[in-house]
Amino acid sequence: MNADHYNDLIQRDAEVLWHPYAAAPVPIPPYAVKSASGTRLTLHDGRQLIDGMSSWWAVIHGYNHPVLNAAMTAQLEDMAHVMFGGLTHELAVLLAEKLLAITPPGLGRVFFCDSGSVAVEVAIKMAIQYWFSLGRPAKKRLLTIRQGYHGDTFATMSVCDPVNGMHHLFSDLLMPQVFAKAPQIPFDGVWDEREIDELRELVETRHEELAAIILEPIVQGAGGMRFYHPQYLRRVRALCDEYDLLLIADEIATGFGRTGELFACNHAGITPDILCLGKALTGGYMSFAATLTKTFISEVISQKGPGMLMHGPTFMANPLACAVALASIGLLENSPWRERIVEIEGLLKAGLEPCRQLPGVKDVRVLGAIGLVETKTPIDVEKVQERVVARGVWLRPFANLCYTMPPFVTRASEVKQITSAICEALS
Ligand SMILES: *Cc1c(COP(=O)(O)O)cnc(C)c1O
Numbered sequence: 001m002n003a004d005h006y007n008d009l010i011q012r013d014a015e016v017l018w019h020p021y022a023a024a025p026v027p028i029p030p031y032a033v034k035s036a037s038g039t040r041l042t043l044h045d046g047r048q049l050i051d052g053m054s055s056w057w058a059v060i061h062g063y064n065h066p067v068l069n070a071a072m073t074a075q076l077e078d079m080a081h082v083m084f085g086g087l088t089h090e091l092a093v094l095l096a097e098k099l100l101a102i103t104p105p106g107l108g109r110v111f112f113c114d115s116g117s118v119a120v121e122v123a124i125k126m127a128i129q130y131w132f133s134l135g136r137p138a139k140k141r142l143l144t145i146r147q148g149y150h151g152d153t154f155a156t157m158s159v160c161d162p163v164n165g166m167h168h169l170f171s172d173l174l175m176p177q178v179f180a181k182a183p184q185i186p187f188d189g190v191w192d193e194r195e196i197d198e199l200r201e202l203v204e205t206r207h208e209e210l211a212a213i214i215l216e217p218i219v220q221g222a223g224g225m226r227f228y229h230p231q232y233l234r235r236v237r238a239l240c241d242e243y244d245l246l247l248i249a250d251e252i253a254t255g256f257g258r259t260g261e262l263f264a265c266n267h268a269g270i271t272p273d274i275l276c277l278g279k280a281l282t283g284g285y286m287s288f289a290a291t292l293t294k295t296f297i298s299e300v301i302s303q304k305g306p307g308m309l310m311h312g313p314t315f316m317a318n319p320l321a322c323a324v325a326l327a328s329i330g331l332l333e334n335s336p337w338r339e340r341i342v343e344i345e346g347l348l349k350a351g352l353e354p355c356r357q358l359p360g361v362k363d364v365r366v367l368g369a370i371g372l373v374e375t376k377t378p379i380d381v382e383k384v385q386e387r388v389v390a391r392g393v394w395l396r397p398f399a400n401l402c403y404t405m406p407p408f409v410t411r412a413s414e415v416k417q418i419t420s421a422i423c424e425a426l427s
Contacts, residue, residue: 006032006045028382031389036063039410041394049394052404052418057221057253058284061331062409068283071327075320084112084316091322098329099290103263104271108295111309112288112317116252116278117151119289120214122311123248123274124155127212130246130297133304141175143202143213143245147182149222150214150250159214161223164399178202178210183228187218187267187367196235203239212246212274213239218264219367221253225374225401227367233268240273246297252278252289256329257337258405260345260368273297283328288321332408340408344369344415348404351419358427362400372403373422387425393418402426 009032014025032044039062041049054060061068075091082089096110111126113119124142131139142159150156157167158174161182167174180199185191203210217233220226240247249272254264258280261267265275274297278289301309315321348371352364355373363374379397388395395404395418402425404418 003045006043009044028385031394038062038064039407039414047389047392049389049392050406050410050414050417052388052393052395052406052421054280054405054407055284057258057279057405058282060256060258060280060408061283061328061335062407063284065283065331067331068285068324068327071323072285072320075323079319081315081318081320083314085312089317089319089322091319091326092317095322095326098326099277099292102329102333103275103277103292104265106271106294107275107292109293109298111291111293111311112322113291113311114289114313114315114318115151115287116276116289117153117156118313119252119276119278119291120150120156120159120248120250121153122291122309123214123250123276123293124159124212125311126274126291126293126297126301126309127246127248129301129306129309131211133300133306135304138209139211139244141177141206141209141211142248143178143180143199143206143210145180145182145199145215145220147220147224147226148214148216148250149220150216151252164223178206182220182224182226183232185229185232186365187227187229189229191229191231195229195232196239199236200239203243203245207243207245210243210245212248214248214250216264217249217251217254217270217272218267219254219259219370222398225365225370225372225403227365227370230268233265233270237268237270237272246273248272248274248276250276252276256280256332257341257408258368258370260338260341281328282321282324283331285324285328286318286321288318288325335408337408341369343412344406344408344410347412347415348419351416352422355423355426358423361426369408370403370405371419372401373426375400375402375426379426384425388421391417391421391424393421395422 010029018024019026033041034044035042128140144159147161150159158177185195255277273294275292282288348366352371356364360375362376384397
């Protein structure tokens with residue numbers, strides 16, 4: 001509760017730390033969090049903020065949840081970690097069974113890893129190895145849509161948006177991939193078959209060199225916060241089937257209810273061949289991720305040279321992470337999450353709609369428990385952050401986007417406080 005201690009921390013942070021996507025020291029001083037509970041962050045000087053970010057999509061049940069705390073502390077008594085090479089454990093088996101039961105039907109095998117980027121790396125490796133094992137090594141490129149985001153490691157950077165993907169500096173070093181324009185028809189827009197023309201043409205002309213199509217289903221997150229039409233996804237699924245391409249769905253941001261369906265693929269009723277999960281998998285408690293695949297892929301890779309998937313993170317299937325992931329999924333299943341998302345969606349729509357009238361605003365978009373205001377020019381992050389923090393809300397705008405994806409347990413009054421903070425901060 002003491003301002004000296006707070007300022008001392010910020011100063012020492014500036015001396016030794018590097019923050020995400022930032023210079024060092026970070027030019028806009030960070031806010032120092034002492035603890036978090038429910039929907040609230042408590043700063044070291046005693047200020048309390050409603051978390052409108054769910055710590056980047058992850059904290060769906062809120063912080064310091066008694067059920068999640070109990071799952072992790074109970075697991076600590078058994079084992080915090082054990083290697084997964086040559087060993088297995090009950091929670092890994094249970095969690096894999098659970099994930100296969102709740103994800104779109106047809107997936108059959110789970111590879112656990114330690115972060116979302118790694119889950120995408122593994123998905124890409126699976127796709128390339130699959131065609132290699134089938135004696136078609138020329139099929140090694142990926143087709144994706146612009147304005148995507150799939151992570152920060154080298155293979156994932158190659159499928160991020162080549163312009164706004166935050167990685168253009170590395171472009172010479174990245175695997176050259178094939179890009180189609182981003183879908184234009186919004187989630188609830190009127191479908192037009194021409195929407196898929198360019199992608200279809202790329203598939204028709206280049207399928208011999210393509211291993212897979214990779215995309216974020218329905219919601220393009222960090223690449224622009226865009227929501228596209230489910231029919232697009234159905235057309236992509238059909239093209240993959242027709243032209244022998246695998247479909248990789250990156251649901252690291254959308255998984256576990258965020259869009260109003262348990263998985264965004266459910267909006268289109270499709271099953272990808274490979275599915276990446278992360279972020280909310282542990283309810284935001286630990287870094288953990290999973291790559292799920294159909295068994296025809298694991299069978300081909302396992303039966304023909306090199307006969308194994310060439311990947312194995314040290315902390316693969318970490319028991320603490322499995323324990324808290326199982327508890328988090330249990331909490332979700334036993335909660336009225338669908339009704340909560342519908343309610344949050346309505347509040348976000350009502351609360352953000354007035355922003356449309358502001359002079360600098362280009363668009364307002366809401367889907368499920370995701371709401372955002374897109375501005376015409378880049379947002380002054382420092383100023384907007386200061387203004388929302390002064391109104392008791394935590395948000396982290398980027399580029400032209402001021403967005404919120406609050407925990408599912410956020411109360412109506414708190415959602416209203418978030419949306420009015422956004423409107424006031426942008427006006
Ligand atoms: C966050 C994110 C990733 C990367 O996950 P990390 O855990 O940060 O490595 C990949 N894809 C999507 C869609 C994401 O939102």
